Amino acid sequence: xxxxxxxxxxxxxxxxxxxxxxxxxxxxxxxxxxxxxxxxxxxxxxxxxxxxxxxxxxxxxxxxxxxxxxxxxxxxxxxxxxxxxxxxxxxxxxxxxxxxxxxxxxxxxxxxxxxxxxxxxxxxxxxxxxxxxxxxxxxxxxxxxxxxxxxxxxxxxxxxxxxxxxxxxxxxxxxxxxxxxxxxxxxxx
Amino acid sequence: xxxxxxxxxxxxxxxxxxxxxxxxxxxxxxxxxxxxxxxxxxxxxxxxxxxxxxxxxxxxxxxxxxxxxxxxxxxxxxxxxxxxxxxxxxxxxxxxxxxxxxxxxxxxxxxxxxxxxxxxxxxxxxxxxxxxxxxxxxxxxxxxxxxxxxxxxxxxxxxxxxxxxxxxxxxxxxxxxxxxxxxxxxxxx
Numbered sequence: 001x002x003x004x005x006x007x008x009x010x011x012x013x014x015x016x017x018x019x020x021x022x023x024x025x026x027x028x029x030x031x032x033x034x035x036x037x038x039x040x041x042x043x044x045x046x047x048x049x050x051x052x053x054x055x056x057x058x059x060x061x062x063x064x065x066x067x068x069x070x071x072x073x074x075x076x077x078x079x080x081x082x083x084x085x086x087x088x089x090x091x092x093x094x095x096x097x098x099x100x101x102x103x104x105x106x107x108x109x110x111x112x113x114x115x116x117x118x119x120x121x122x123x124x125x126x127x128x129x130x131x132x133x134x135x136x137x138x139x140x141x142x143x144x145x146x147x148x149x150x151x152x153x154x155x156x157x158x159x160x161x162x163x164x165x166x167x168x169x170x171x172x173x174x175x176x177x178x179x180x181x182x183x184x185x186x187x188x189x
Numbered sequence: 190x191x192x193x194x195x196x197x198x199x200x201x202x203x204x205x206x207x208x209x210x211x212x213x214x215x216x217x218x219x220x221x222x223x224x225x226x227x228x229x230x231x232x233x234x235x236x237x238x239x240x241x242x243x244x245x246x247x248x249x250x251x252x253x254x255x256x257x258x259x260x261x262x263x264x265x266x267x268x269x270x271x272x273x274x275x276x277x278x279x280x281x282x283x284x285x286x287x288x289x290x291x292x293x294x295x296x297x298x299x300x301x302x303x304x305x306x307x308x309x310x311x312x313x314x315x316x317x318x319x320x321x322x323x324x325x326x327x328x329x330x331x332x333x334x335x336x337x338x339x340x341x342x343x344x345x346x347x348x349x350x351x352x353x354x355x356x357x358x359x360x361x362x363x364x365x366x367x368x369x370x371x372x373x374x375x376x377x378x
Contacts, residue, residue, distance in 0.1 A: 023299065023302075024301070024302070028266065028267065028269065028298075028299060028302065029264050029265070029266045029299075029302045030251075030255060030258075030264055030265040030266075030267070031264050032255060032258040032259055032262075032263070032264055032265060033262075035255065036259070058247065058248035058251075059247035059248040059251060059267065059269070059270075062219075062247075062248060062251040062252050062255075063251050063252070063254075063255040063265060063267075065252075066219060066221060066224065066251075066252040066255050066256055067255055067256070067259070069219075069221040070221055070225070070256070073221075073222075074221070075218050075219055075220050075221055076218070076219040076221060076252060077217065077218045077219075078217065078219070078248065078252075080217065080248070081248075082290075101271070109217075110212065110217060110218075112213070113212075113213070113217065113218040
């Protein structure tokens, strides 16, 4: 996606060989015009799939997912990272490792909102090592819903998340694929 | 807002005298059609204000804010609840108490994204005791930006959040105001 790649080149900051900072348009300040273009692009790439629900993970996946959901006409379900006293006791749980925060955590989805008849599109801002994505796939599997696809805004290919996703059948669409962040340079695939 | 009140009566669950569960359309599963109507309503209520940025707090404020932002043509900035290694060191910080999670936590906004020339609309899903909202107002004050208004989806009036907000000048718009949850009944003001 040209517009996104241009924005990455113009505005993203390479913190080190592993970390690309995009908090000025994607995961702290959110450029809604760009989010809309991202939503349209996901709708185009998954136009042959029958989607009933978008599944994402808090917090930075939510904004992109909600804007995208308008193009599919479906609700957004976001996995929570922390147990709240208001949360269902009857829930799907999976474990995720955050490399940026260097800790393991559990993610939760209420069983009421992910059903065997659902056709799910997973959306997230980043695909790095694939841990968050694997957790979301695990939850879809537990629910017996059909996983129709995975839409990623930025994939850091050199962190091999794609190969960690066991289900080779699923359509994965990344709007920008980065092959290297070496020497403070963003290199696209 | 009639549509929202109807949805609350039809779908929300009164957990006890203090807690209204709306995770089937607002803060776990998000009904995007309803979110759009909420966005339009905020745009109407703040149409005389010049807004340059919507400020909210992760996680459940983000979805509503991103959909709403489309009607204002402005970006969304969300305060983060946890320090990440990718986060700016140069940030505005405030403290918030969560009654549902029964703990204090800090919220952060990078100083780069909230400027004295900004005109800010704060959006959140709930106004209960007002702690989250006070934290966001505090951050706007630190930044020297102008606070133009506060848009709340559901206000639990009996928890007195509105009176906790010190700035009496600011326009506060709540789309549904609940005066009581006693006897498992939602009563609107």
